[in-house]
Amino acid sequence: MADSPVTQMKIVKGDYGYVLEDVPHLVDYIADLPNYPNPLRSNPAYSVVKQYFVHVDDTVPQKIVVHKDSPRGTHFRRAGPRQKVYFESDEVHACIVTCGGLCPGLNTVIREIVCGLYHMYGVTRILGIDGGYRGFYSRNTVTLTPKVVNDIHKRGGTILGTSRGGHDTSKIVDSIQDRGINQVYIIGGDGTQRGAAVIFEEIRRRGLKVAVAGIPKTIDNDIPVIDRSFGFDTAVEEAQRAINAAHVESESIENGIGLVKLMGRYSGFIAMYATLASRDVDCCLIPESPFYLEGSGGLYEFIEKRLKENGHMVIVIAEGAGQELLSESLQSMNQQDASGNKLLQDVGLWISQKIKDYFAKQNKLPINLKYIDPTYMIRAIPGNASDNVYCTLLAQSAVHGAMAGYTGFVSGLVNGRQTYIPFNRITEKQNQVVITDRMWARLLSSTNQPSFLNPKALTEAKKKEEEFPNQLDREDSIKGPLVTNNNVLLT
Numbered sequence: 428m429a430d431s432p433v434t435q436m437k438i439v440k441g442d443y444g445y446v447l448e449d450v451p452h453l454v455d456y457i458a459d460l461p462n463y464p465n466p467l468r469s470n471p472a473y474s475v476v477k478q479y480f481v482h483v484d485d486t487v488p489q490k491i492v493v494h495k496d497s498p499r500g501t502h503f504r505r506a507g508p509r510q511k512v513y514f515e516s517d518e519v520h521a522c523i524v525t526c527g528g529l530c531p532g533l534n535t536v537i538r539e540i541v542c543g544l545y546h547m548y549g550v551t552r553i554l555g556i557d558g559g560y561r562g563f564y565s566r567n568t569v570t571l572t573p574k575v576v577n578d579i580h581k582r583g584g585t586i587l588g589t590s591r592g593g594h595d596t597s598k599i600v601d602s603i604q605d606r607g608i609n610q611v612y613i614i615g616g617d618g619t620q621r622g623a624a625v626i627f628e629e630i631r632r633r634g635l636k637v638a639v640a641g642i643p644k645t646i647d648n649d650i651p652v653i654d655r656s657f658g659f660d661t662a663v664e665e666a667q668r669a670i671n672a673a674h675v676e677s678e679s680i681e682n683g684i685g686l687v688k689l690m691g692r693y694s695g696f697i698a699m700y701a702t703l704a705s706r707d708v709d710c711c712l713i714p715e716s717p718f719y720l721e722g723s724g725g726l727y728e729f730i731e732k733r734l735k736e737n738g739h740m741v742i743v744i745a746e747g748a749g750q751e752l753l754s755e756s757l758q759s760m761n762q763q764d765a766s767g768n769k770l771l772q773d774v775g776l777w778i779s780q781k782i783k784d785y786f787a788k789q790n791k792l793p794i795n796l797k798y799i800d801p802t803y804m805i806r807a808i809p810g811n812a813s814d815n816v817y818c819t820l821l822a823q824s825a826v827h828g829a830m831a832g833y834t835g836f837v838s839g840l841v842n843g844r845q846t847y848i849p850f851n852r853i854t855e856k857q858n859q860v861v862i863t864d865r866m867w868a869r870l871l872s873s874t875n876q877p878s879f880l881n882p883k884a885l886t887e888a889k890k891k892e893e894e895f896p897n898q899l900d901r902e903d904s905i906k907g908p909l910v911t912n913n914n915v916l917l918t
């Protein structure tokens with residue numbers, strides 16, 4: 428697998444500490460590229476919209492909580508249709524590929540890229556790449572038209588198929604060149620966007636007039652900079668069904684414990700928001716907040732207390748939580764998937780057994796534990812209404828950007844506005860729940876669970892907070908998922 432490329436950032440500086448982290452444009456490396464008036468000018472749906480075209484200088488601030496003497500800070504280019512485009516409609520030959528794990532909304536993004544290209548820009552040649560990156564060189568392509576994609580947003584999964592591993596940059600770019608493709612839309616998570624960045628660099632090196640646009644996807648919501656990733660809202664909503672089931676089961680038996688494992692390899696956003704939304708959860712365990720089982724302030728003590736008070740309880744655990752405890756007691760597997768991601772051990776099964784063993788051995792309470800793992804049921808559903816609208820805006824923004832000649836970018840929502848973000852800004856690190864932040868404090872006060880924080884954990888948490896300084900501002904502006912629906916409609 429290729430290393431991430433060292434991409435030269437396009438930085439524009441202005442007065443009062445203004446910084447624009449700009450995205451590449453085809454004219455950066457192709458001289459004398461002709462441009463054309465945007466065909467949307469004569470589109471009856473859009474021509475009536477006042478100021479439909481985005482001003483060339485419009486940018487969006489990354490940080491919106493400021494003091495009167497703060498510098499203006501980092502900005503991203505505002506997404507949307509431009510007056511001028513760098514592709515004629517009948518010249519465009521686009522392709523779409525989906526990679527990585529499934530996520531609700533994938534089909535909606537595919538649909539809206541196809542319909543956006545077709546209806547807004549009159550583009551008729553659009554190919555679907557079958558089965559992820561390796562499909563570029565080892566599989567057949569699928570012809571995509573509005574008719575083919577008409578109903579796909581109602582289905583889960585991706586009609587194009589997906590895969591992990593198999594990223595061979597030269598073969599992929601050879602295939603793009605051989606097929607005469609000049610717009611590449613790449614939908615996937617952090618790994619996929621790293622792959623997209625390498626493809627873009629190779630295309631630029633070969634001097635090809637090919638726009639590369641990414642649409643970030645991760646159900647875990649761990650992509651930095653953007654407000655949230657599509658599918659996350661749906662995942663939180665669907666997780667409620669599992670939590671409800673765990674609650675019903677636990678309430679119906681003496682000393683019942685319902686334990687639900689939710690997705691989140693390195694970040695506990697789904698677990699945190701599902702817990703906050705549900706109000707039936709007594710304890711939420713996430714990778715960012717190390718916990719311990721035994722002794723004073725430990726999980727076993729809390730379970731015993733809660734069972735004595737209420738007679739039942741619900742525990743939500745993110746898949747990446749407690750991995751350090753597991754590797755202490757189980758032999759570490761150290762296995763990886765085809766993309767090089769570490770394969771985690773099943774913390775849900777492990778912790779269920781530990782809790783059962785503890786209460787059996789101690790002869791304390793006769794507990795009844797039911798374990799629910801809804802992972803693949805959650806991933807496989809279609810996007811909900813809010814995610815579908817969000818997917819539409821992400822897809823249309825990507826189409827407008829590619830038509831306008833931008834390349835090497837992902838479309839993403841920043842502070843409620845659609846923007847173009849350079850690849851490296853979203854692949855350089857992963858977003859995590861900051862446990863010294865107010866959102867986690869809200870969760871602790873709603874569940875009343877122990878914080879499990881000892882002085883060492885607190886120091887580590889503070890260190891993390893310094894690594895993600897923007898998190899506080901973002902959270903201050905109440906822009907988590909589930910509350911951005913009005914903002915999401917802004918472009």
Ligand SMILES: Nc1ncnc2c1ncn2[C@@H]1O[C@H](COP(=O)(O)OP(=O)(O)OP(=O)(O)O)[C@@H](O)[C@H]1O
Pocket residue numbers: 428429430431526527528529559560561590591592593594615616617618619620621622623625644645646765766768
């Ligand atoms: N550093 C990299 N360089 C080039 N290609 C990469 C890189 N990392 C991952 N890829 C490719 O991107 C594709 C998807 O990667 P991965 O399986 O990690 O999923 P992802 O996009 O991170 O999504 P998710 O984590 O949400 O499942 C794979 O085909 C993989 O080979």
Ligand SMILES: O=P(O)(O)OC[C@H]1O[C@](O)(CO)[C@@H](O)[C@@H]1O
Pocket residue numbers: 527528529616645646647690691692746764806
């Ligand atoms: O079983 P798979 O498809 O490899 O994917 C599992 C992983 O994908 C994710 O859903 C992220 O896409 C993680 O939460 C999970 O660990």
Ligand SMILES: [Mg+2]
Pocket residue numbers: 527616617618
């Ligand atoms: Mg990933």
